[in-house]
Amino acid sequence: MKNKLLLFMLIILVSITLVGVVTLIVLNQLSAEEDEVKEPTIEEIVESSVDIPEITTNISGNNFARLSIKIQTDSPEAATELAQRDFQVKDILIEELSEMTKADLEGKEGKKAFEDTVKLRVNELLQEGKVIRIYTTSIVIQ
Template identity: 45%
Template sequence: MNKKLLGIMLFIVLLIIVLGAVVIFMLKGNANEDGNKERSIDEVLESVVEIQEITTNLKSDNVVRLSLKLETDSPEAKEELEKRDFQIKDTVISILANTTAEDISGTKGKDKFREALKEKLNSNYMKEGKVKEIYLTSFNSQ
């Protein structure tokens, strides 16, 4: 009788483990489908704000000229960013005023600039959504 009871308990434990794994797999699969869904280029363009050319001095007395496109997470965020155009430009100029030409050169420097800008915009200005990506569409340093 002990062997029979032990077998039943072992079966129940294995059944619980298998059912738990199936539930976790299904929940994780649904989360990935929603979070990692690739948007079409038309959907991306519906949430992109273009910032016209900005020319400013760097900390190192160099001059930089750049244009940006900011991808938001929703059409509402895009509308908000369009209204905040002057604040975006001010933030870009402020960041670059404390940046040397060496700091912003190369891929790592530009990535660091993008991250700093995104963090400042999201934390200081955005109420209706977030800036997801920042694209440098033009960049010239002299």
């Protein structure tokens, strides 16, 4: 009787230990995968970005806007394609700006809304990769 009880307790103890070890291994693997997803370095960002030269265009209400942007893509290949499509990007910028007023472009929210709209429109153009972020490098509204 004592041997059966001792054997039963030993089996339970070994089972609990095995479950603990397996849990630790799984958690270690999951945390290692999370560490692999890292932010790109500044060199990688520059390599996958395209500068759109300054453009000047009329906006609603007899005003004008002068701006230049940098577009960050998810790969150098997408950046190469985007550089070839710079005339289409300029067209998108002019189109979007022509519908906006001076008040639409003022403040953080206005700038962010404009960048988000341009990002969506440019992503529709790209066949290789996608736009990650639009940086407004200069803007003058008068």
